[in-house]
Amino acid sequence: MSNRLAAARRERGWTQARLIHALREAARIHNRELPSSASLKRRIAAWENQDKGISEQYAELLGEVYGKTPFELGLIVETPAPVIELEAIPTFTRLDDGLVGLLHDQTHTIRLMDRRLGGDAIFRQTRAHVDQIESLLRHAMPGAHRESAADALSQAAALAGWQALDNGRLDEAWQLHETAVSAARESGVAAELGYARAQQAYVLIDAGEHAAAHQLIGAARAEAASSVPQALAAWLLAAEGEALAHLGDRDGALRVLDAAADVMPDTPDDDLPYVMLDAGHLARWRGNCLARLERVS
Incomplete structure (x- = not known):
């Protein structure tokens, strides 16, 4: 069954830019991150030309902005509700x-x-x-x-x-980090959430989306606030410094790298085995940022 996304956009009289704006507004309400506008334009074109499948996340957002059900948009085929056989009832996991x-x-x-x-x-x-x-x-x-x-x-x-x-x-890296972020939200551990969101920004950096990467790290830092250990706070600051270096913001990068050095504890935090950061690591991180600034200047 072909989707009716192109027809839905024509009914609204929307340009791709207007649709992207509506998707971002809906995503913001649900606290979701969306890729760059250029990436969304490519996705919209592929969806409307029937060249690309649509994930559940985007199907929900499209249904919300168009005011239609996924079935009305041709994104799913309506089928009778399945009869649940006794054998289909899942075996629940008892964790300890x-x-x-x-x-x-x-x-x-x-x-x-x-x-x-x-x-x-x-x-x-x-x-x-x-x-x-x-x-x-x-x-x-x-x-x-x-x-x-x-x-x-x-x-x-x-x-x-x-x-x-x-x-x-990159695509698999992004999806795995989406899993990490979702799991961190369920766990309620602020450190895990801040780390996963900021690390996900490196996928954007490798994709050339430097401004979006900086925005994501900044959001992770703001959400973490003072509720994370000092070692992770230093790591988040250094990660923001690297994002700023990619943007060519020398003063901003050096300012947050200095802040990272100020808050970094003297000894490693055993509760954060995934954070590898000491004075030596931070010095090399700073050197890499300075080298990056030289290349983009």
């Missing part, structure tokens, strides 16, 4: 401290292997680990153990997303 601890331990083991072997060597293992936690969480009973498992998923997905980014798989 031991199982959640094993998930965290496995993530940390993969993290250590990543530092020794590189993400390319173990990406498939990391991805399988993410899929396993996601499957467990999908059928987990409500409660504190589910939130702890969501924390484990956020850390694992952020690690896999970074490995995918290292391998040039």
Whole structure:
């Protein structure tokens, strides 16, 4: 069944720019991030030409801005409600401290292997680990153990997303970070959410969307505020400095890098195994930013 998105836009008399504006307004209400306008224009053209499938997120937003159901837009085929057989009832996962601890331990083991072997060597293992936690969480009973498992998923997905980014798989990196952000929101751990959102900005940097990357890191820092440990606060500031360096903002980059040095603790934070940052790391980070500023000036 072909979608009717082009017809819906004609009915409204909207340009692509007007549709993009409406999508951003709807996304803002739902606290969702959308890619650049250029990227959205390409997506809209592909959707209306029937060249590209539409994710559930975009189907919801399009239905909202057009005031139509996904069925009315031709995005889904209306089918009778399925009859649930007894065998189709899922087996729920009963999580406990031991199982959640094993998930965290496995993530940390993969993290250590990543530092020794590189993400390319173990990406498939990391991805399988993410899929396993996601499957467990999908059928987990409500409660504190589910939130702890969501924390484990956020850390694992952020690690896999970074490995995918290292391998040039931008789309997969973005999707894995979306999983990390969603899991962090369920876990309620502010540090995980701030880290996942800011790290996701590096996908935008690699895609050349430097202004959007800076905006995303800034939003992550603002949301984290003072509720995250000093080590992560320093990391977030340094990440913003790198985004500003890509934008050619020398004064802004150096200002936040100085702020990162000011708040960085003297000793590593054992509760943040995913944050590798000490005085040496920060000095090299600053050097990379200065080199970037020289290239863009």
